[in-house]
Amino acid sequence: MSLKECRAECLKSCSCIAYANSDIREGGSGCFMWFGYLIDIREFSEEKQQYIYIRMAAAELNNNKKTRLVLILVVSLVCGMLILGFLIFCLIKKRKMKRASDDNVKDIELPMFDLTTVTNATKNFSLTNMIGEGGFGIMYKGTLPTGQEVTVKRLSKNSGQGLQEFRGEVILIAKLQHRNLVRLLGCCVEGDERMLIYKYMPNKSLDHFIFDSNLNPKISDFGLARSFCVDQTESKTKRIVGTHGYMSPEYVVDGNFSVKSDVFSFGVLLLEMEWLLWKEGRALELVDDIC
Template identity: 45%
Template structure:
């Protein structure tokens, strides 16, 4: 339990301070994070005006705000009925309080007063990638150069989490709605509420409580509850293929094939027709050799066996290298109607498409 959970009684205009604490599961110590007073955040969001509301997820509503010095912020306000959100709040602080990377959204601080619990982030003016990628009008703004830039930025962010951060962090919910875009359309990975961290040489774990989003989860995680850095690699591969094609993996259909996006991409790859996967909106701006290479890298990332998938360090190198790529094996894809979505599934992000379903609990077998 974090030390600052006892810091609930503060004066109305209490200035920003520091908080620290420990967590038995991650053995983290001395977590320092700026603390904002409720009055400051309430004023910044115009008393949490509906006009300032950006969306709502499993944690609770998210508001845009502006601090007195003119800095734009995004405020995640924990719903009073969300126990899941309370766990995610603690996990998010533990995982990213000290992480610094240009492709990770920055946590500026938190506000804890009475029953109010909030996280304060840097504000991303272009919101999330899915709002552009899967919208027929907005997707036209994503030319090939921007998409290539977004893919590389996401890859570097994940590589940092897996390899270069103070802990090895597995995100477990990489998807288009969790990629935020700044003013220049640079991608920033967000939402670490269900992330897990490892120390030393640890690289994988198993859980009986599977959490994540249908369409992005690796088969070994969805079926057996086993997650590792290769689970994130699988999710990145799905995301990469979505960025190239402009189509969602979940809910995808093509004629009478009854395949998801991964199955369709695999079929085209085997037939030497990978370029048919690309989004019609990028035809004029695309570098065809780069398009083909990215599709190939995406298929390498979604291979069925975790050991066959490259690590993110290799992925970053493959994205920028013009050398020969290894042959891709069959992906671990699911056709529509698989048994991984049941009556117990719920959406974690109401602001995103209803096609995006998150599994909140599934007993491993």
């Protein structure tokens, strides 16, 4: 008798509670059935295994199916609620950031450029249009629909400079008028993007002209500028941002900054100039003729 036939025979009797092949060899045959109680159960080694098929009540099988179904429904519901909660959290956070950006720039009397205009002007921020890079982000050359050439300063999301530095730079440059300041034409604030649009300066950056006799610099970076009171000489900040190597030790370690911090940075610049001249054998050119 095959195993299938043995099963059919067991199901014919309500008292049959289990069945198995009587021949335990591979492909064995025969039928062995239990009635009432499971007795004469033998233990086999791993080399000689035999399967026994135990008959269970339909109610028990249905309960197991219901339990699995309920478990699946509960897990699916919890996962769905977590995903929905995360999406709502992201949406609320994005709206708060946009509202904060709008509140911080709405009081600044400065033209606002939309993101599409800036993107088209820089050819989608193409690498061929990149003209500089610093701790704040990347500078791009662009051309507005009017044909005017501009410089777009795009704040990097990983620069460490946030809305506070961006707003400070906009306020300071927008209110200051000086021949050595690059003219600020406007800004762009959309979503996570924060950009400043300057008048384009064709003569590149200061490092290209550091030894020219008719140097006429144009300053544009006020992102880290600090406002001091009349009798204030130093302060402390929790945000340490800037270009490493030019920041004073007390600012990097403890967050203390003052006019001495600018002196330190200027000193580093002088040392770089002196080192370049020293390697070229022209160190005395750094000294003023009056000396």
